[in-house]
Amino acid sequence: MQALTNRAKEVSRKPMTLLEKLYLPAIAKGMLITFSHIFKKQPTVSYPEQKRPFSPVFRGLHVLNRDEEGRERCTACGLCAVACPAEAITMEAAERLPGEENLYREEKYAAKYEINMLRCIFCGLCEEACPKDAIYLSETFAPANFTRKGFIYGKDALLIPDAKTDPEGYAKARGIGEPTTAD
């Protein structure tokens, strides 16, 4: 039959020679190979102690940003929820009351904002959709949890700590200082 490509290889159907039938030379060869692996470098990363660097464009856990004055940026417009292909985002809007100007930047804000991290595929479309630069994918990722409920992140988990009053928490939530491949 005409071969379609030149990559085809005929299978050798030769009966085994006595030496091959004994298996021993082949076994010795295999054992030498495994033995040589004792001295090879292990590629294992011992995770919690040792971290693999993130790429600088890594899309990790979401944070809800604050503006320069520490006010929440999100105006509960719902564009992120619309953009989300996994339908992971839900929110409830509320109106800003007089006297809350130091808390929320816009007149309308998200009273409840939830992302289901089990549905989320970390595509980053919410970040692209947001007109207020309010949602942002950080360089951290969701830790393991025992229940499904634990993966529904509310505002308490998402809202970033204020950079002025809690710089450490801010850096942690953003994943600043995590090793990246950029440096």
Add this chain to the structure above:
Amino acid sequence: MTLLSIDWLLLIEKLILIAIIVFASLGIALYTTFAERKVAAILQDRPGPNRAGPFGLLQPFADGLKLIMKEEIIPSSASKFLFILGPGLAMTAALMTCAVIPWSSHVELFDRKIDLQIADINIGILYVFGVVSLGVYGIMIGGWASNNKFSLMAALRGASQAISYELAMGISLIAVLMISGSLSLKTMVDQQMAPGQLWNVAYQPLGFLIFFICAMAECNRTPFDLPEAENELNFGYHQEYSSMKLGFYLFSEYVNMIMSSAIMASLFFGGFDIPFLDERTLAPNIAAILGVAALLTKIVIFIFVFMWIRWTIPRFRYDQLMNLGWKTLIPLALFNMLVTGAFILWRQGG
């Protein structure tokens, strides 16, 4: 009344010895499971268990605890008595072998000469064979009592494998017995220790190879782990077992491995003999301790080789297994026996 006079001290001495050896074997077996995982890991370029305790050294205890805490399930259609007897039998048979292994020469303690061997019976090696055959019952009973056709089939596989390889093992051993002229393990080791005498492996390389392969098959180690074949057939004769009963089955495999390593060391590698050293020039107690260390070193090396092989070669197919046993190993063992016999006759005649 001499008939009834029992040497109480001897009895106590032997009981202590039994306790030490049984617990030491169990302890070593415990850490052999750990070593198995570590060796597998290192051969596969990974670190292996390293979280429980320093270097993961507490891992075997964590495993044991896990097995004990698991729910004990006895299938309702299983034969309860036999179901429980199976793992016990497997474990007992595995441990019984240690009675005739000479662990070292003798120590002198409180003006007594204490042999570091539980029983120097003159049919030592036959006893070992008897006990090893008992191990098959552990497999058979386990598979049969589960009342599960897959377990039963696995048990049949295991039993036929054990029986076929016992034959070649026995025949390869006859050649060693021809050289030593004794069935007592102690005498055999003493002969190998005598100055100017080489280890038996030098006279019987083929015999050792056959014995080693058969020992691997008897312990159900890869490439002969068909009775278990956890990944592609089913979990084998202990499929229905859970909790510590499963633990006993798995554990007895490791005890078996230690015992067959000890037997191979005694039969072919001079037992507790230290190469290039005349033990009789040392004080008996020091010689005894060094002897134990030497035997343990040999056992560790054998166990490493067992593991190394396990993590190198894949499992045999069933027909390959039977072909190897009946058509290769038994003829080779017979050939080896005949050549040895002819050689000894020629030496005696000349």
